[in-house]
Amino acid sequence: MAEYSLWVLEYATSPRVDMGDIVYGARGQGTRPMPYAYVVLQSRDHVAMVDVGYNHVDFGATLAELYDTAHWHGPREVLALCGLAPEDVDTVFITHAHFDHFGNVDAFPNARFYLAAREIERSVWALSLPERMQYPAASIDPGDLIKGTALARAGRLKLLTGDKEDVLPGIDLHLAPDTHSFESLWVHLRNDGRRPSSDGWVLAGDLVYAYENIGGTGKGAEAGQAYRPVGFAMGSQVNLVLASEAMLKCVDYERRRIIPVHEDKLKTMFPSRQREEGLAITEICLADGAVSRIG
């Protein structure tokens, strides 16, 4: 029995990302297209999202151009792919404070947000460093931190200092300090409501960019290759390996149950529909009785 439908919604795309950013040590091994996407989880009682993308204005647009990102679509158009509107969203889990994940909170007026406390604290710290030390602030839009502060003041931002079980029924949040970002958050959906779950999914944020990062798409602890951590990271590769192991353990080492939103292959591994460049829906699973949004 599946309680939630799960869709990955692509909202923009970057045609050429250096393999060195995707896989640690792979600099000079070519480029790959990288979709930008967020995740919708819909049950009978909730519409939740993992990340909200960015808004293509102001510094968000500047950063997007820096990363060669194109074909941006706003959340009203994107959420319509699964029959929803931004106002329907009641809960949002922000995996980390990079602009393409945290950059459009104001488009979701009825949502309550979750983010790691240390992620936002260290992001402010990173921005305070001198120009020559700005690498840790790459991908951070100061405007997003200001909007986050306003949400906190309005009682709509919950800042986590540890893991949180059953934040919504069947959904656990886990923190991964000093990995891709200062304190990334990953989401474990137990879609049968059980613990341990035999129908689990992990929304990995940028802890995983591509399946190479977690040893491919095979099943079983010994089936895959060694983990090769993401290249673009603020913390350590050791911590990324440990986070990969923690995520895979949750899904009994069935690697396709780890969902990396930037993985270009995702839309060929699951049923999907591409409307135009930068606008696609991938249907990871359907709740019992829910209507497919593909085809």
Ligand SMILES: [Zn+2]
């Ligand atoms: Zn990121």
